[in-house]
Amino acid sequence: MSALKRRDNKNRILQRGESQRKDGRYTYKYVDALGKTRYVYAWKLLPTDRTPKGKRDDLSLREKERIIQRDLYDGIDTQGSKMTLCQLYAKKNAQRPNVKQNTLNGRKYLMQALQDDILGSRSIDSIKPSDAREWAIRMKGKGFSYKTISNYKRSLKASFYMAIEDDYVRKNPFDFKLSEVIEDDSEPKVALSEEQEQALLNFMAHDNVYRKYYDDVLILLKTGLRISELCGLTKKDLDFENHAISVNHQLLKDKDGYYIDEPKTKSGIRKVPMSDETEQAFQRVLKRKQKSNIKEIDGYRYFLFLNVNGYPMQESNYKTILKGIVKKYNKSHEDKLPHITPHTLRHTFCTRLAQKNMNPKNLQYIMGHSNIMLTLNLYAHSSEIGANKEMRSMIA
Numbered sequence: 001m002s003a004l005k006r007r008d009n010k011n012r013i014l015q016r017g018e019s020q021r022k023d024g025r026y027t028y029k030y031v032d033a034l035g036k037t038r039y040v041y042a043w044k045l046l047p048t049d050r051t052p053k054g055k056r057d058d059l060s061l062r063e064k065e066r067i068i069q070r071d072l073y074d075g076i077d078t079q080g081s082k083m084t085l086c087q088l089y090a091k092k093n094a095q096r097p098n099v100k101q102n103t104l105n106g107r108k109y110l111m112q113a114l115q116d117d118i119l120g121s122r123s124i125d126s127i128k129p130s131d132a133r134e135w136a137i138r139m140k141g142k143g144f145s146y147k148t149i150s151n152y153k154r155s156l157k158a159s160f161y162m163a164i165e166d167d168y169v170r171k172n173p174f175d176f177k178l179s180e181v182i183e184d185d186s187e188p189k190v191a192l193s194e195e196q197e198q199a200l201l202n203f204m205a206h207d208n209v210y211r212k213y214y215d216d217v218l219i220l221l222k223t224g225l226r227i228s229e230l231c232g233l234t235k236k237d238l239d240f241e242n243h244a245i246s247v248n249h250q251l252l253k254d255k256d257g258y259y260i261d262e263p264k265t266k267s268g269i270r271k272v273p274m275s276d277e278t279e280q281a282f283q284r285v286l287k288r289k290q291k292s293n294i295k296e297i298d299g300y301r302y303f304l305f306l307n308v309n310g311y312p313m314q315e316s317n318y319k320t321i322l323k324g325i326v327k328k329y330n331k332s333h334e335d336k337l338p339h340i341t342p343h344t345l346r347h348t349f350c351t352r353l354a355q356k357n358m359n360p361k362n363l364q365y366i367m368g369h370s371n372i373m374l375t376l377n378l379y380a381h382s383s384e385i386g387a388n389k390e391m392r393s394m395i396a
Contacts, residue, residue: 224349
């Protein structure tokens with residue numbers, strides 16, 4: 001019977017499903033979990049065989065067979081495991097088609113980053129944890145920030161969890177701690193001290209160039225609004241009778257122009273209280289009577305904050321303004337101001353109320369935080385500041 005066994009050109013017996021072509025290449029024929037006949041190829045029968053000269057080194061046929069048999073035993077979809085990382089990410093996104101415009105933009109940027117990287121065209125079953133770590137290092141080398149890489153990694157990790165649930169792969173190569181691979185060089189959120197806050201406002205109030213933005217900055221410092229929420233405010237959003245700002249939308253801008261979107265989270269829909277000082281600032285804003293060059297954006301009109309050209313202000317405008325203020329202030333003052341962004345003003349507002357021990361749930365509501373931990377983390381930071389200040393006063 002052994003004489004009837006098929007053999008290769010080295011007179012070795014070939015097992016069931018194995019064969020060797022005339023060019024010396026080995027073939028393994030099998031039926032996948034869906035009942036479809038499939039083939040795999042290799043230039044080596046055993047791991048100890050030499051790869052023919054001029055051919056790419058690869059796993060031997062027997063090694064590939066073991067992987068296939070293990071996949072079949074575990075119910076792994078060998079067809080699905082051959083989709084590329086780009087295809088997997090697209091499949092994951094298709095599960096949630098109804099998302100906000102800025103989420104769609106974020107998906108587009110990640111897909112482009114994957115298409116520009118060698119990992120994007122790799123089959124998902126070939127991606128190992130070391131490949132994912134090398135991807136993070138390459139992204140850093142391309143100039144992506146730690147926060148962006150972290151967000152992208154989180155999306156790819158979720159995509160692989162879907163692949164695991166669908167029996168495409170066994171493990172998640174993106175399940176690693178990013179800070180152990182690349183340095184977290186993100187600038188920590190820093191709140192302005194009460195002295196710095198007052199110095200900023202006093203400087204703006206008397207500066208011929210920047211005093212026209214005094215009310216904008218004051219409102220951000222006294223309400224904690226996100227900058228996109230401030231930019232989207234109209235007269236209808238101000239309720240002076242109940243001393244509150246109605247926040248139910250935000251104004252954003254991309255390459256196609258301005259557009260209105262819902263707040264960042266469902267918790268972003270809220271009524272933000274106005275102090276007397278804040279109401280007075282809004283009254284001054286309403287008296288400006290600036291001429292707008294935009295009649296309507298997605299059903300909204302009469303925006304309160306406009307640039308010199310009559311178009312709604314955007315985050316980039318305020319970033320430039322605040323950078324100019326800090327630069328000008330620091331030229332003539334010994335007590336320097338730190339780098340300030342619109343989010344610095346929001347963070348300052350939240351930190352200040354946390355320092356005054358405002359009820360965390362109330363502060364969470366005002367800030368529009370979807371997760372109470374975001375709010376409570378500020379209380380921990382405030383406790384450190386308060387403890388330091390209190391102890392120093394006691395041992396002085």
